[in-house]
Amino acid sequence: MAATPAIRPKRVRPVSEVPNIMKQGRFTPWMYLGPALFVMILFIVYPALNTLYLSFRNINGTDWATQACVAGEACWGPLENYRYALTSPIMVTSFINNLKWIFIMVPGCVLGGLLIATLANRVQYESLAKSIIFLPQAISFVGAGVIWKFIYDYGSGGPVQIGLLNALLVSLGGQPVSWMTEPQVNTVALIIVGVWMTTGFCMTILSAAIKNVPADLLEAASVDGANAWVAFWNITVPVILPTLTVVTTTMVINVLKIFDIVYIMTGGNYGTEVIANRMYQEQYGAFNTGRAAAIAVVLIVIIIPAMILNIRRFRAEEAMR
Amino acid sequence: MRKRSGFLLVALILSIALTVPSVLRAQSTNIDCKGAQKGDTVSMLYQWSGQEETRLNQILKPLADACGIAFKPESTRDQALLDTRVQAGTPPDVAFWTLAAAARYQDKLKTMDSLGANKAAYADFFVQNGTVNGKWLALPVKADIKTIIWYSPAVFKAKGYAVPKTWDELNTLVEKMVANKDVPWSMGFESGDATGWTGSDFIQDIMLVQQGPQYVNDIIAGKVAYNDAGVKNAYQTYGKWAKDPKYTVGGAQGTLSTAFLDAVYKPFMDPPQAMMVKQSGFAGGEIQKKFPDLKYGADYDFFPVPGAKGLQGGADLMLSFSDKPAVKALVTYLASPVGAVNWAKSGFDVTPNKAAVGSYTDPGLVKKAEALANTSGFTYDIGDTIPGGFGKAEWTAIVNFVNGKDLDTELAAVAKVQAEVLGVKPGGAATMAATAAK
Numbered sequence: 001m002a003a004t005p006a007i008r009p010k011r012v013r014p015v016s017e018v019p020n021i022m023k024q025g026r027f028t029p030w031m032y033l034g035p036a037l038f039v040m041i042l043f044i045v046y047p048a049l050n051t052l053y054l055s056f057r058n059i060n061g062t063d064w065a066t067q068a069c070v071a072g073e074a075c076w077g078p079l080e081n082y083r084y085a086l087t088s089p090i091m092v093t094s095f096i097n098n099l100k101w102i103f104i105m106v107p108g109c110v111l112g113g114l115l116i117a118t119l120a121n122r123v124q125y126e127s128l129a130k131s132i133i134f135l136p137q138a139i140s141f142v143g144a145g146v147i148w149k150f151i152y153d154y155g156s157g158g159p160v161q162i163g164l165l166n167a168l169l170v171s172l173g174g175q176p177v178s179w180m181t182e183p184q185v186n187t188v189a190l191i192i193v194g195v196w197m198t199t200g201f202c203m204t205i206l207s208a209a210i211k212n213v214p215a216d217l218l219e220a221a222s223v224d225g226a227n228a229w230v231a232f233w234n235i236t237v238p239v240i241l242p243t244l245t246v247v248t249t250t251m252v253i254n255v256l257k258i259f260d261i262v263y264i265m266t267g268g269n270y271g272t273e274v275i276a277n278r279m280y281q282e283q284y285g286a287f288n289t290g291r292a293a294a295i296a297v298v299l300i301v302i303i304i305p306a307m308i309l310n311i312r313r314f315r316a317e318e319a320m321r
Numbered sequence: 322m323r324k325r326s327g328f329l330l331v332a333l334i335l336s337i338a339l340t341v342p343s344v345l346r347a348q349s350t351n352i353d354c355k356g357a358q359k360g361d362t363v364s365m366l367y368q369w370s371g372q373e374e375t376r377l378n379q380i381l382k383p384l385a386d387a388c389g390i391a392f393k394p395e396s397t398r399d400q401a402l403l404d405t406r407v408q409a410g411t412p413p414d415v416a417f418w419t420l421a422a423a424a425r426y427q428d429k430l431k432t433m434d435s436l437g438a439n440k441a442a443y444a445d446f447f448v449q450n451g452t453v454n455g456k457w458l459a460l461p462v463k464a465d466i467k468t469i470i471w472y473s474p475a476v477f478k479a480k481g482y483a484v485p486k487t488w489d490e491l492n493t494l495v496e497k498m499v500a501n502k503d504v505p506w507s508m509g510f511e512s513g514d515a516t517g518w519t520g521s522d523f524i525q526d527i528m529l530v531q532q533g534p535q536y537v538n539d540i541i542a543g544k545v546a547y548n549d550a551g552v553k554n555a556y557q558t559y560g561k562w563a564k565d566p567k568y569t570v571g572g573a574q575g576t577l578s579t580a581f582l583d584a585v586y587k588p589f590m591d592p593p594q595a596m597m598v599k600q601s602g603f604a605g606g607e608i609q610k611k612f613p614d615l616k617y618g619a620d621y622d623f624f625p626v627p628g629a630k631g632l633q634g635g636a637d638l639m640l641s642f643s644d645k646p647a648v649k650a651l652v653t654y655l656a657s658p659v660g661a662v663n664w665a666k667s668g669f670d671v672t673p674n675k676a677a678v679g680s681y682t683d684p685g686l687v688k689k690a691e692a693l694a695n696t697s698g699f700t701y702d703i704g705d706t707i708p709g710g711f712g713k714a715e716w717t718a719i720v721n722f723v724n725g726k727d728l729d730t731e732l733a734a735v736a737k738v739q740a741e742v743l744g745v746k747p748g749g750a751a752t753m754a755a756t757a758a759k
Contacts, residue, residue, distance in 0.1 A: 059709075154571075154574065156575025156576075280401075
C-alpha cells in the first residue's frame with residue numbers, strides 16, 4: 001500500500017488506438033436507447049395512436065363514427081366526432097374559455113412572478129417573501145379548488161355569508177355575488193385561482209434567471225447613469241428573455257390542459273366549460289369514447305405549436321450557456 | 322377484597338366473552354353461507370361514506386361472522402373508477418351503483434337468479450327495474466322515495482298554514498306564503514359533478530302531477546321526446562318558483578349555488594329561511610343530524626307532493642361481477658328475511674325487501690316504508706334510468722334553464738341525447754327495429 005506506483009511517461013494516443021470500450025457497433029446505441037424507447041412506445045406512442053384510431057370510431061369503438069350520423073343533418077363521415085369536437089356549442093364555449101384562460105392566467109402569473117422576483121431581489125427578507133408566494137404550489141389543484149370554493153361561497157338569503165369575499169362585500173355595504181354561477185364573472189374567478197396557484201412557479205424560475213444577470217453589466221449601466229427602471233427594461237429583460245419565453249410557453253401548455261380547478265369548482269357548469277373537462281365528461285359522464293378521443297386529439301394538436309416553441313427556446317437557451 | 326372483586330370482574334367478562342360466539346352461532350342458523358369458506362373475501366365498491374358505511378357494516382356483520390367472509394369495501398363517488406376497473410378486467414366483486422351501469426356492463430354481470438336471490442322478496446316494479454334485456458342483473462338493496470316535501474309542522478301551525486291535499490291547494494298555499502312575506506321554497510342544486518339533480522327530481526314530480534306515471538315511463542322508453550310540450554310545461558311550472566327570489570331563497574342564483582344539503586336545512590333554521598323543501602326521504606336523517614334537538618313529527622315531517630299520481634323513487638342497486646360462493650352468500654343474505662330485518666334495524670333507510678316491513682324503529686322510516694308498500698304507481702328517476710350521458714345532459718339543461726338560457730334550445734339538446742342513447746329519432750317514433758333491419 002505504501003509503495004508509490006511507478007510514474008509512467010505520458011503519451012498521446014493515436015486515433016486508431018481508441019480503447020475497445022469506446023468502439024460502438026451499429027446496435028450499441030439502440031441497446032442504450034432500448035429501455036427508454038420501450039417505455040415511450042408502450043405508454044406514449046401506442047396510446048396516442050390508439051386514441052387517434054378511436055377518434056374515428058363510434059361511441060364504444062364498435063364501428064366507424066359515420067354510424068352516429070343522423071339523416072338530414074350535417075355529417076362529416078368518419079370525422080363525425082371531429083364535427084362535435086370543433087363545432088358543437090359546448091366545445092365552442094370551451095375554446096373561448098380556454099382562450100380566456102390563456103389571455104388572463106398566463107400574463108397574470110408570468111408578469112406577477114416577474115414583479116415579485118424583481119422586487120424580492122432587492123429586500124432583506126427575500127426568501128421569506130418568496131416562500132409565501134411559492135406556498136400554494138405545495139397544494140394540489142383539488143385542494144386549492146376546495147379552499148377557493150369556500151372563499152367564493154354564496155349564502156343565499158342567509159344573514160351570514162361564510163364566503164370570505166361575500167362577507168367582505170356585505171360588511172362594506174354591498175350585495176353578495178354568486179361568484180361561481182354568474183356568467184362572465186365565474187370564469188375570471190376560476191382563473192384567479194389558477195394565477196394564485198402558479199405565480200410561485202413562474203417567480204422561482206424567473207428569480208433564478210434574474211440572479212444570473214451579470215452584475216458588471218448592471219454596474220456599468222448605473223455608472224452611465226441609468227436608473228433602476230431603465231436598467232430593468234434594457235438589461236435585465238433582454239438577458240432573461242429566453243427564460244421568460246420558456247416560462248410563458250410552459251404556462252400556455254399547462255393552461256390548455258386546465259382541468260382540476262374547473263372540475264372541482266363548477267363541474268364545467270354555468271358556461272365555465274374547458275376542453276379538458278369536456279373530454280373527461282364525454283369519457284366518464286357520457287361514456288362516449290369516440291368523442292372523448294377526438295377532443296383529446298384536438299387538444300394535442302393545439303398544444304403542439306406551444307411545445308415546439310418551448311423546446312426550441314429551451315435548446316437556444318442551453319446553447320447560450 | 323379489592324383484589325377479589327377484580328377477579329370476579331375478570332371472570333364475568335370472560336364468561337360473557339365465551340357466550341357471545343354461541344349467541345352468534347344461534348343467529349347464524351338463518352344465514353346460508355352457500356359454501357363460502359372462512360377467509361373468503363368480497364371486494365365492494367360503493368358511494369356511501371361516514372354513517373352510511375357504518376350502517377352497512379352493521380347489516381353485513383352477522384353474515385361476516387356466520388360465514389367468516391371478509392368484506393373489502395372501497396368508497397368513491399368517482400364514475401371513472403368503476404369504469405376503469407371494468408375495462409381493465411379487474412372489476413370489484415360487487416358494486417352498489419346505478420341502473421345505467423347495469424345496462425352498460427350487462428355482458429359482464431352475473432344474473433341475480435344465478436346468485437340465489439329470491440325474486441319473491443321484492444315488488445314487481447323493483448325486479449322489472451333491475452332487469453336488462455330479460456336478465457335480472459341488479460338487486461335493489463336500498464329504496465328511497467322522492468315525491469315528498471319536508472316542512473316544519475310547528476312553523477306551519479304558528480303561521481296558520483295547512484298541509485295541502487291537491488296541487489291547486491299547494492299553489493294557493495305558495496301564493497299565500499309570498500303574500501305573507503315568507504319564502505315558500507328552499508332549493509339548492511350544487512352537488513359537484515352531479516349539480517342539478519335536485520332540479521330534475523322536482524321537475525319529474527311535477528310531471529307526475531301534470532301528466533302521470535305513464536308519461537314518465539314513456540320518456541324513459543323513448544316514446545315521448547324530452548322536448549315534448551308536457552316536459553316544457555313542467556319546466557315552466559318549476560322555473561316560475563326556482564328563478565324568483567319571492568318564491569325561493571336567493572332566486573335563480575340561490576337555487577344554482579346553494580349546496581343541496583344546505584337547502585335541506587333552511588326551513589328548519591331559527592328563524593326559518595323558507596317554509597318547504599322538496600327532497601327525498603334521506604333528508605329526514607340529515608335534518609336530525611344537523612338539528613339534534615328537533616323532533617320528528619313535531620318540528621319536521623313530510624307530506625307527499627299533492628296531486629302526484631304515483632311515487633317517484635329510486636333504489637340503490639347491487640351489481641355483481643363475480644359468482645364465487647361468498648358473493649352468492651351475500652346476495653342470498655340480502656334477499657332473505659334475516660337480511661331484510663337486519664337492514665331495517667340498522668336504520669339505513671328503507672330496504673325494498675318486503676320481509677322488512679314491521680321491523681323499522683325510526684318513526685320517519687316507518688312512515689316512508691308504509692308509503693312505499695302502499696303505492697301503486699312507481700316511476701324511477703329518468704336521469705338514472707336512461708343510460709349513457711342522458712342524466713348529465715338533463716342536469717346541464719336544468720342548470721342552464723335556471724341560469725337564464727333559452728328553454729327550447731336546452732330541451733332540444735337533451736332530446737338529442739335521449740334519441741342517440743335510446744335509438745329514437747327526435748320527434749318520437751322508435752326506430753330501433755328499422756336500424757336493426759338495415
